[in-house]
Amino acid sequence: MRGSGYDAAVQVMVSPSPATSSPATDYDVVIFGGAFSGSSLGLLLKRARPETRVLIVEKSEVFDRKVGESTSEVAGCFLTRVLGLSHYLSCEHFQKHGLRMWFTTPENDCPNACAEIGPNTQARLPTFQLDRSKLDLHLLEMAEKEGCTVIRPATIKSFELNGAGKNVIVLKHDGETKTLTAGWVADCSGKASLVARQRGIWRKLESHPVHSMWVRFSNVLSLDTHEARTQAPCLKDGPSVARASATNHLMGRGWWSWIIPLSNGDFSAGVTWDERIFTPPSEGPVGERVKQHLTSQPIGKLMFKDAAPTENDARIYKYLPYYSTEVCGDGWILAGDAAGFMDPLYSQGLDYCAHATYAAHKILLKSLNGECVKMALDHHNMIYPQSYQRWYHALYKNKYQYLGDADLMHAAFLMDIATYFIGPVRAVYADADMEYSTMPYNGPGGAIFARFMAFYNRRLEVIARKRLAAGTYGKNNLKHRHLLRMPFEANTKAVRHLLHGMRVWLKVEVETMFVRPIEALPDPAVKTAPPPVMVKA
Ligand SMILES: Cc1cc2nc3c(=O)[nH]c(=O)nc-3n(C[C@H](O)[C@H](O)[C@H](O)COP(=O)(O)OP(=O)(O)OC[C@H]3O[C@@H](n4cnc5c(N)ncnc54)[C@H](O)[C@@H]3O)c2cc1C
Known part of the structure; x- marks a missing residue:
């Protein structure tokens, strides 16, 4: 070469x-x-x-x-249908089965009690955990x-x-x-x-000040092993699919962590945080900081307490x-x-x-x-920035405010993934050439969906602030399990998930109707005016 x-x-x-x-x-x-x-x-x-x-x-x-190890369905379609890599990926990488989220409260240290959101069965469309x-x-x-x-x-x-x-x-x-x-x-x-x-x-x-640090670990305890199920018997119940084949997410207010299994037995894990809300451990080597953070959460502790970060593999990126x-x-x-x-x-x-x-x-x-x-x-110069801005407002703006609340993320999980399947995933499977030639959230249909998503994203963020004011943020973060009986598919089943998500959203909306929210997060993109200079008369 x-x-x-x-x-x-x-x-x-x-x-x-x-x-x-x-x-x-x-x-x-x-x-x-x-x-x-x-x-x-x-x-x-x-x-x-x-x-x-x-x-x-x-x-x-x-x-x-590097990172970029967990594919979603649009990238999965590109790799398999456009580039023709199905066989190679099946042989050399790890089949991914969905996205799973775990929640806890500050007092809880028992993995059995952590609330869980995720699929019940294997994914319907090809996705992979990649060794990049x-x-x-x-x-x-x-x-x-x-x-x-x-x-x-x-x-x-x-x-x-x-x-x-x-x-x-x-x-x-x-x-x-x-x-x-x-x-x-x-x-x-x-x-x-x-x-x-x-x-x-x-x-x-500027308005989205998030950072990330990560490392690959060996000797991680997979959630589907006998040992993990002995230590946390609740793992015996639940989904039919292997939990470890998902991209597992540990969730908290202002941060989330990914846990991705790789084909050689290692796990990739990292934390991404919004600097306005959360500060992760900041002392010592990056690999140890990631481990310290993961083990502060009960599911993370179960999986990573004996794990060893790979030498010279840790990275930290500021302002993603x-x-x-x-x-x-x-x-x-x-x-x-x-x-x-x-x-x-x-x-x-x-x-x-x-x-x-x-x-x-x-x-x-x-x-x-x-x-x-x-x-x-x-x-192309018109649609790329438009797609980027729609994507940002639809999915990410101030989202870290509600990442740590299982109810709010249950609503978001259902609606975000359902809209993804109804929009981009359905489109690439219907006509890959046409769809990949443009950018997601493009055209009038994309604009309507992006506006709807930006609306409920804003509402969920406001509800998070109301729950913080009422002291009910994360009130269902323990002993709740939301398993999706039907997998996401790029058809009317996704509409049912969307309606389900809207019901969860409306419920929390009604519940906090009369609560006054705490103050919104500052927008770093809006520079505050310097204090006025006193001029002596
Ligand atoms: C924390 C984090 C987690 C992520 N997780 C996911 C995920 O789970 N799933 C997902 O889909 N995406 C994820 N991503 C995004 C994903 O990593 C990127 O979108 C993807 O890797 C970009 O690929 P690329 O080929 O465009 O760029 P890169 O993979 O960065 O490749 C750029 C190449 O250019 C080369 N290069 C740079 N400078 C020069 C030069 N001067 N001369 C010659 N060559 C040069 C580099 O050596 C490199 O090989 C994540 C990103 C981050 C930051």
């Missing part, structure tokens, strides 16, 4: 294919970053237009086990096998975006600096966001959400995390990567086939 075919390509200027209107360049498309988004983009381009000269430049020598170091390598190897040129490890050092066919890229490989020309630059460099930062269009989402005010222009396009990231709750990061990557490949194909893409670029 290291530099194969590359030297020949940079030494000999290859003429563009006849269908390409750009002048001679070394490559038709140079992709910055060869992980999930970069490799998928390379594959999609080569499969749709084999003569395209694609170069993937990947910085790392070896992929690490394996998946990303597999995708990059496939991209190379299917005709992309890959150079690795190589770092993009600088670039000039001069318009389609006139881009100049400087990279470092094997200690040497080389200059290339490219028809298009596709930035898939993840949170490095090389193009957005250089163009000054990268923005932090960011976006780019433009995602494409003449001769350049962003895909995956290079365009933006929101929040890992509900595991929709790879969904967005799938959409943005697929949409990018459609625009590039048009251009490479000699069509004018001005309108397509304008349209």
Whole structure:
């Protein structure tokens, strides 16, 4: 993989294919970053237009086990139906069966008593718990096998975006600096966001100040083992599906933790928190801090008390959400995390990567086939930020306020997942090509759903503040089990879950009707005016 075919390509200027209107360049498309988004983009381009000269430049020598391990149904559909990886994923990764949430109260230390929300049966549509170091390598190897040129490890050092066919890229490989020309630059460099930062269009989402830290653990006690069931006999009852195959979530006010089983027996675990409400342990190595946090919750303690964090694997990321005010222009396009990231709750990061990557490949194909893409670029620049903002208000804005209340999250769980199945999941299974070519929450239908979701998200947040005022926040966090008898499906069954969620919401709405809420969280995006300066008369 290291530099194969590359030297020949940079030494000999290859003429563009006849269908390409750009002048001679070394490559038709140079992709910055060869992980999930970069490799998928390379594959999609080569499969749709084999003569395209694609170069993937990947910085790392070896992929690490990054986050982005739990797929949701939209990413599952992309991996299985679009990229054709069903067999590979079934053999090499872990089948995921839904999302499970655990709640407790500050006084409780018994795992038997923790309230639980989750599915009763296995999932109906394919989703996976991924080892990203394996998946990303597999995708990059496939991209190379299917005709992309890959150079690795190589770092993009600088670039000039001069318009389609006139881009100049400087990279470092094997200690040497080389200059290339490219028809298009596709930035898939993840949170490095090389193009957005250089163009000054990268923005932090100030109003959502969430952070994350995580590590992989060995020696974790799985919830389905004899030992776990002996220590917490209530685990013998409940769902038919193995609990550990879900992405288990420990929930608290201002934070949530994920617990993801990996195919080698390790578990990935981390905590994400809103700095306005919660502060996790801050002393010692990050792995130990994550463990300290997990074991402060009874289910976490049961699973992680003897667990060992993997050395040199822990990471901490501050201020997760960011976006780019433009995602494409003449001769350049962003895909995956290079365009933006929101929040890992509900595991929709790879969904967005799938959409943005697929949409990018459609625009590039048009251009490479000699069509004018001005309108397509304008349209993509309009729908991406719109989708991002709708997604934010619908699912995440101030949500951390009510994450620790089982009743409120029961309502949100049902409505958030039902709307996901009625909207994005149904759409990608109905027409993958059309749906992945655009962004979620797009069009009039998407706008209506996003508005409805933003409305109930706001209401649940207000009810959380009312419950805090009344001292009833988390009042059903013990000894309640909400198991979904019917799995989520992209059909009318999802509507039934939605109606169920609305009933739970209305119940808590009525119950707190006459309570005055505590004050809302400050919005860090709204800068408070400096105190007035006293001027002596
Ligand atoms: C805490 C957390 C938890 C998450 N959990 C989930 C989850 O459960 N499910 C989910 O779907 N998503 C999740 N995500 C999101 C998911 O991790 C990302 O959306 C996904 O990994 C992005 O993939 P990508 O290929 O776009 O970028 P990346 O995977 O970041 O890849 C970017 C690549 O670019 C390369 N690169 C960078 N700079 C250069 C350079 N100068 N030159 C050459 N190459 C370069 C890097 O080496 C890297 O390989 C999570 C994110 C966070 C922060």
